[in-house]
Amino acid sequence: MFEIFGIPSNALFGQLLIGLINGSFYALLSLGLAVIFGMLNIINFSHGAQYMMGAFAAYLMLKYSGLGYWPALIIAPLLVGITGVIVERLFLQWLYKLDHLYGLLLTFGLALIIEGVARNQLGSAGLPYVVPDELRGGQNLGFMFLPNYRAWVIVASLTICIATWFIIERTRLGAYLRAATENPALVRAFGINVPRIITLTYGFGVALAAFAGVMAAPIYNVSPQMGSELIIVVFAVVVIGGMGSILGAIVTGFGLGVVEGLTKVFFPEASNTVIFVIMAIVLLVRPAGLFGRRA
């Protein structure tokens, strides 16, 4: 055991790990929000509820059909993504030409409905979801104990984030997405079915939230309000990173998770507010966000 700035190393690294875990979820969720905002111009306030839907889908799959964590990690995002596609076709597609406020109000209302239904059906107490057998236990790294499941969450989140970044910034499909963000009418006149791309983008963003929800289930328990607790922080992350910036969402997500963790070590009283303080400072100094393009 050694000390850093008078803090025992295991406490420091423990909080750093918690910070990285939280950061993994911030990054995945703000990434989905950024992708959706970039393409649809919609601030998806139901993102937290859709994250919760992912966790609940995993819980219900285990309870009623015996499908465990690994199938849930694929099936739950797929199912929740499909509900996203339906929501986009039924409601969101009519709002693109209106003020941001309409999309925000609609998705906020949707979040309330989803949470209400979940509370009604499943109660407001947290339901436990067990860590899959393959990821039980942990590694003793000498300076700290690293639970396997938490290591998995960080690796999986980073992988998904980098893969998403790669698709958007480095592939043909990503070029269509970026171009359609700038000038959808012209991209459509080149023969690309832009409305379908928009629908699938929303489905993908929502699926990312559900994926995060499944990963969160063994850590935070499954409860109707698990999303709304997290989403406020995630919105702060998005504002700090810059609305619609993919790289910004990823870097800021992980970065702020770590900052929050370190604050818990050095100045615990501020740990719940540090992200909002940073948000306020960023808004003052760089209103478009750290990675945002000029509005």
Place this chain on the structure above:
Amino acid sequence: MLDTTTPLLTIKQLQAWYGESHILHGVDFDVHEGEVVTLLGRNGAGKTTTLKSIMGMVGQRTGSVRFEGRELIASAANQIARAGIAICPEERGIFASLSVEENLLLPPVVKPGGLTLDQIFELFPNLKERLGSSQGTKLSGGEQQMLAIGRILRTGARLLLLDEPTEGLAPVIIQQIGKTIRALKEKGFTILLVEQNFRFASTVADRYYVMEHGRIIDQFSNAELDANVEKLHDYLGV
């Protein structure tokens, strides 16, 4: 010259609206395979809207747009592009978030028979040099125009809609664009051109239509141009 073949593109009674404003009031004209046809007219006559209406890029349109015998009035822009029509818009539409190469490769190939990249670089040698440039919008105006034309030559579209390709460009670049249009015509492309500059148009066009207040008010061939110069000055207010 009497052309008895069916036109490649036939526009009949085309009307178009942007929201509440009624821009085109029944446009009729046609374009034959291999022709370069120019729409002339003052600002606000409806030339750009005509191109956008053919492409399905306006809010509402009625009438008939027939291309290769197929009625396209009810089709969406992406379906019209797939039928083999491509547009180079007035504002050029180079994407800032895409590299030069990504801009060039963006429009998907819709039909066989498009130009290869090497053929495009033969027409626009500058583009090849700027291929590594990280941002399409960092190119000069002339290079952006070449990129905007170049990228629709790959797609296999047979009808190209070019909206004021010479606007704001230096005379030497305008000459190069003119040379390119003549080369494209030789390669068998059909071109519908919108121009303010009829001196430029006269170096490339086979026929002209004059637009005013959202209608075609006159037409003549390139051979009849000299006889119509007086009238044209009147129409264009130059």
